[in-house]
Amino acid sequence: MQGNDHSIVRAVLAGDKEAYGALVRAHSAAVFRVAFRIAGNEADAEEIVQEAFLRAYQRLDKFEQRSTFGTWVYRIAVNCALNRVGQPGIEAEYRYGEESDPEAKTVQVAAQDADPERVLLGREVSAAQELAMQRLTATEKCAFVLRHLEERSMGEIAEVLGVAPNAAKQAVFRAVQKLRRELAPLRGNA
Amino acid sequence: MKHLSEEEQLDIYYEDGSEESKAHLKACRECSAEYAKFKRSLDAIKPEAVPTRGADYGEQVWQRLQSRLIPYEKMAAQCCWRRHLLGGGIGSTSGRVSSRRLRVMASPNSG
Numbered sequence: 001m002q003g004n005d006h007s008i009v010r011a012v013l014a015g016d017k018e019a020y021g022a023l024v025r026a027h028s029a030a031v032f033r034v035a036f037r038i039a040g041n042e043a044d045a046e047e048i049v050q051e052a053f054l055r056a057y058q059r060l061d062k063f064e065q066r067s068t069f070g071t072w073v074y075r076i077a078v079n080c081a082l083n084r085v086g087q088p089g090i091e092a093e094y095r096y097g098e099e100s101d102p103e104a105k106t107v108q109v110a111a112q113d114a115d116p117e118r119v120l121l122g123r124e125v126s127a128a129q130e131l132a133m134q135r136l137t138a139t140e141k142c143a144f145v146l147r148h149l150e151e152r153s154m155g156e157i158a159e160v161l162g163v164a165p166n167a168a169k170q171a172v173f174r175a176v177q178k179l180r181r182e183l184a185p186l187r188g189n190a
Numbered sequence: 191m192k193h194l195s196e197e198e199q200l201d202i203y204y205e206d207g208s209e210e211s212k213a214h215l216k217a218c219r220e221c222s223a224e225y226a227k228f229k230r231s232l233d234a235i236k237p238e239a240v241p242t243r244g245a246d247y248g249e250q251v252w253q254r255l256q257s258r259l260i261p262y263e264k265m266a267a268q269c270c271w272r273r274h275l276l277g278g279g280i281g282s283t284s285g286r287v288s289s290r291r292l293r294v295m296a297s298p299n300s301g
Contacts, residue, residue, distance in 0.1 A: 017259050021252040025252055028243075033240050036241065037238070049251055050254060057259050061262075125234075172200070176200055176232065183235070
């Protein structure tokens with residue numbers, strides 16, 4: 001795929017705009033996944049996907065052939081997501097217990113366990129986790145998502161965030177400290 | 191004996207721990223118990239299920255995106271025009287080319 005991606009990039013730069021569609025089709029799902037994990041909702045994630053592919057297109061002449069297009073657009077998406085979650089309005093919109101789509105969450109937990117008490121507990125844990133994540137700074141949240149959920153190395157995280165590896169590690173550490181503190185009351189129940 | 195810090199526990203959790211830290215964890219009962227608690231708390235933070243997207247998701251993204259993209263040759267020409275209109279292209283080869291294009295486009299006979 002990598003060699004193929006590179007030949008597609010060359011075609012796009014030579015004026016074949018339609019060829020870019022193949023790159024979008026191939027990498028949209030991975031970009032959506034990381035966008036959703038950082039943004040925390042579908043609407044923002046969709047906008048991040050659009051913005052990431054648009055920015056990637058506009059900077060395609062700066063794409064270095066030694067990296068893969070997938071990795072490159074992934075990094076752009078993380079930066080778009082970082083900018084988006086860093087906007088004060090977005091974080092302030094979140095209120096405890098007001099999930100963007102509470103029904104979807106109910107269905108998700110209910111499918112795993114039909115016991116109503118456990119369903120309720122699962123929702124409580126899920127909401128508390130989401131709230132705790134929203135309280136992290138944009139950098140901490142990104143760093144934590146990339147390390148804990150996307151299983152990226154500290155080196156990759158540092159590169160994506162444009163910081164020194166030690167700063168990336170500190171961001172993950174601060175996020176972990178905050179999350180453990182916030183979620184500690186639930187650990188007795190969960 | 192110096193016990194493991196939270197930062198060292200985190201390194202071990204993400205498999206970045208030093209040999210020294212790992213050896214200490216094996217040997218120290220107190221740190222083992224502490225680490226077990228630490229690990230449980232992090233294991234509990236599970237990813238929220240990512241909403242599923244169909245097999246044609248990439249196509250949908252492309253359909254929404256493509257009207258916003260300008261083909262690269264045109265994009266390069268637009269940059270020349272913009273440079274010319276801002277005065278940056280005067281005297282340069284691209285400036286001369288774009289100014290000629292501009293005259294042709296502005297001419298009433300150009301169609």
